[in-house]
Amino acid sequence: MEQLVQKLKEEIITVLNLSEMKPENIDEKAPLFIDGLGLDSIDALELTVLLEKKYGLKINTPEEGKKVLYSVNSLAQFIRENNKG
Amino acid sequence: MNDQLVISGFCTLRQHRVVHNGKLLFEDPGSNTVEFLTAAYNHFRISYPKFHKMDQLAKLGFLTTEILLKDTDINSRYKADRIGIILANSSSSLESDRNHQKTIASRDNYFPSPSVFVYTLPNVVIGEICIKNKINGEGNFFVMERFDPLFFANYLPQLFNNDIVDCSITGWTEVNGNDYESVIFLIEKKKHTDGGIANFTVSEIESVYIRK
């Protein structure tokens, strides 16, 4: 799980162009949206593209999206639960 | 009564050089476009992380405007909805268009990206400038083969004379492959400045555009 969380942090920084951030700056428990990293709607969509492209996983409803994309931990959990991590 | 307009500032990014009001402020000759833009961003200590999400056209227009506006204080001298942004280029958003096309080139690897697609509209650079500088006024993006000083010299006064803007960020911001250039002017009414750098005329506009 640790490895997956680390990998996710690196991938998030890459796909969201957070060039001024380092993985160690991202708290895996913290919310990604509104507070925490303060990501926006385009970022949310990009993360769903990441899930599909790298992990072959689809998010089916906005409600599911809110849960899965809440934090790095929830993302990692979603990937593990679907046996992709 | 039509007020005289002046160029109160100008900034050029071209051939890896940043020239502001005729003065060379920065150069990075060995780099490619993206490296140059990033190096300039760091050099001028812009400190705006969203910069890294922008495409090359937006980075270019945004950066040129940031340097142009530094120390100009336009936000305290003009109401936000009285500052207009009128830009033009030749290639529209072709760089981002190509990038978006790559994401859909193969049905086996079909992952269109919203953060790329949003930049396939050239006017988005105006949006980026407005967000950073809290500008709400008139915005327009024209596409023309070459920078046309006559067009700007004729059109801008109409915006000022018809009470549409009191201040304008105007110019050319173009990216196509490894070629890029950005020449952006700050235009104000002469009576609102201490004279400005030059009158906003065809010959002065052209003179700024062609100088290195």
Next chain:
Amino acid sequence: MAIEVTVKSANIITSLGFTTSENAQALLAGKTGIMLSSDAKLAPTPFYASLVNTRHLSERFSQIADPGKYTRFEQLAICSVNDALLNADIDIADRKTIFILSTTKGNIDLLESGSTGNSLFLWDTARVLRKHFRLYNEPLVISDACISGIQAITTAVRLLKAGSFDTCIINGTDIISEFVLSGFNSFKSLSSGPCRPFDLSRDGLSLGEGSGTLILSTLKGDMAEDSVAAGDGFSTNDANHISGPSRTGEGLLLAIKRALRDFPLSIGYISAHGTATPYNDEMESIAINRAGLQNIPVNSFKGYWGHTLGAAGVIESVMSIWSLQNGVLFGTLGFKEPGVSMPLNIITTSQKKDIRSCLKIASGFGGCNAAITFFRK
């Protein structure tokens, strides 16, 4: 004396017809041009869109020029301008005539083929039209996302009032392509069926393609009693987000206020942007209310033609002008139950109504907003 900019002629080409009149009849019959398409070249899965019939377009175009020598975009634009010119008493080759093209992506369908040549440059596309119609002046090209159409008309009015030109031909055209469909898909902003503006169940926009032409002039001709003039237009920026509208409708409110500031008449009808995305329609309802216009009859045309992007501002302005000229307000196809937080006087069914003026509004990517007025003289 104030200079008046008068509508000389117009044309609309969409999935619903090749003239303004054909389109109007289709709208009155409650037809939608938004259909389910399984064209695999355009998208990997079936999608809803409003597509111009290519065969009919080529047939029509071949009466004007050789379809083999022009792209689909160019054929569409030329057919539209050509039709508008048939009914306009203007000298198209005159040095005081200018052409303005409004488009978001031009010949973008050629990008996939790795096309060389200049067809991907919007100024080149405008020049193709210039050459075909033998226009004197270099055209202007405006590319401002979904407000391009209104911006083109606004710019025309400014140039005409300044006396730079006395006649302006404005054309707004955009075509459906894999490029654009995939992009909007990546935003998950496409509807699951024909779009439903302002409706409680709305779930996104439907893309459309088309061409609209508007010919404006300050020259006095044989004015019919019902001639319409164009008011001043304005654009603003939300300065909030590049792809989502401001939640408070700040920018659009500002554009509306500016458009109405020196406008002497009270507005009889609003042609909204009404794309049927959850956020756009909500934002528009807020802006319209904040402007105090919540009781003015308002509609969206998007349920008929879909969102025609760079053509929308022109096509929808042309039909709004037709509404003024013919005393008809069109219903908002796709709307059943209000689904926005602020009250609006949404036109549900098409009806006869004598109106003297209208307000056309739009918003687009980049945080831009635009508003313009049209009125009966």
